[in-house]
Amino acid sequence: MDGLVLTCDHDGRLRALHRVGAGLPGLTGKPGTPFPALFGPDAVAGALDLFSGLRKSGRALDHPVPSRLDPAGVLHVSGLSDAEGMVLAVTRAPGGFPALTEALDALNPRLARRLAPLGSAVAKPELPSADALFDEMTLLNNELANVQRALAKANAELAASNEQKNRLMGMLAHDLRTPLQVVVGFAELLEQRLDGRLEAAERACLERIRESSLSMRHMVEDALSLAALQAGRLRLARRPSDLAALVRRNVSMNRVLAEGKCITIELSVPERPLPMADIDPAKLDQLLNNLLSNAVKYSDRGGRVRVALSEVSGEAPGEGLGEALGEAMGKVGDRARLRVSDDGRGIPPAELAQLFQPFTRTGRLGTEGEGTVGLGLYICRSIVEGHGGRITADSAPGRGSTFTVDLPLVASSP
Numbered sequence: 001m002d003g004l005v006l007t008c009d010h011d012g013r014l015r016a017l018h019r020v021g022a023g024l025p026g027l028t029g030k031p032g033t034p035f036p037a038l039f040g041p042d043a044v045a046g047a048l049d050l051f052s053g054l055r056k057s058g059r060a061l062d063h064p065v066p067s068r069l070d071p072a073g074v075l076h077v078s079g080l081s082d083a084e085g086m087v088l089a090v091t092r093a094p095g096g097f098p099a100l101t102e103a104l105d106a107l108n109p110r111l112a113r114r115l116a117p118l119g120s121a122v123a124k125p126e127l128p129s130a131d132a133l134f135d136e137m138t139l140l141n142n143e144l145a146n147v148q149r150a151l152a153k154a155n156a157e158l159a160a161s162n163e164q165k166n167r168l169m170g171m172l173a174h175d176l177r178t179p180l181q182v183v184v185g186f187a188e189l190l191e192q193r194l195d196g197r198l199e200a201a202e203r204a205c206l207e208r209i210r211e212s213s214l215s216m217r218h219m220v221e222d223a224l225s226l227a228a229l230q231a232g233r234l235r236l237a238r239r240p241s242d243l244a245a246l247v248r249r250n251v252s253m254n255r256v257l258a259e260g261k262c263i264t265i266e267l268s269v270p271e272r273p274l275p276m277a278d279i280d281p282a283k284l285d286q287l288l289n290n291l292l293s294n295a296v297k298y299s300d301r302g303g304r305v306r307v308a309l310s311e312v313s314g315e316a317p318g319e320g321l322g323e324a325l326g327e328a329m330g331k332v333g334d335r336a337r338l339r340v341s342d343d344g345r346g347i348p349p350a351e352l353a354q355l356f357q358p359f360t361r362t363g364r365l366g367t368e369g370e371g372t373v374g375l376g377l378y379i380c381r382s383i384v385e386g387h388g389g390r391i392t393a394d395s396a397p398g399r400g401s402t403f404t405v406d407l408p409l410v411a412s413s414p
Contacts, residue, residue, distance in 0.1 A: 001099040008086040026069035039067040240276035250288040268308040275409040290376035291340040298344035341402040347395040356381040
């Protein structure tokens, strides 16, 4: 243990300097020098505080004194005032006083005995009793239980708030859907009643009304579906349906949106009837609306969108839900395949991996600045998987996009 022991008179003047171990080479002084001066000019103020404390209380323990004369930068001084004067122990580290006095006892027993009363003032760590530990653990367990109760309450409030939000969202969407259907219906009625009597500008206004109303209706349907999905209540009203007729009808309706950008929608369906599909027609309409509106949105004016429906037999229907449903129906591999393709800008690979996640907004805008909230494809995937099918996307920048939907088929009754 390296350190110094200083003996001084009651006025703090140095009598002798005793080195322990290697001592503190930077601190030297002649007898009669006030001990605060030993720590250097920059440390006089701190050393004088120590001297004042010794004069008042008679003891000091690990008093820090900054000093540039030692590499440690801060020295720690413990000392006392007795009948002979003052005795100070200087160490580099706090808590070093006991080790220094132990080393001093072999070098100067008398000086060590003078410092002995200060040793009783050194705080010794007290080990807590078993009862104290038990009380502390009980207190911590109680605090943990309180935190868990508060967290459970917060989670319940959050769930209730989310449920309320979903109900409100569903109510708003439902209340918007009815007037939108009225707007679309009257626009179609006006177009039929005034056929041949409308000027080009008037017909364009009617087309814009129908186009905007259909776009808003698509958004309302997505809002209703999102609320149902978040509440875990996306229900399918399934019944055997003619998928080809549904696709023809939907494409005919969405041509109104495509005509706004002079885009042609080409439709290809099998000439022979397909087996009936066990589907929810309204949800399949919504699926097609989202796929076609995206294709139109990301296609250049005057482009083409292709919709193709076909039957695929003799192949596995896919993984997970599709395979389970196929096996339950005893018709593994019999399915309808719907493809929607465009010649638009395409999707970068980094964005393609996240395409079917909710609120995923790609860096792309539509070719005429159309934006998106990132719900359509997430809802498409939910609808397809709810039917036991599968949806995939194939795209790359500059070569457009193709979305493929596989749905199980059921054979027609004989």
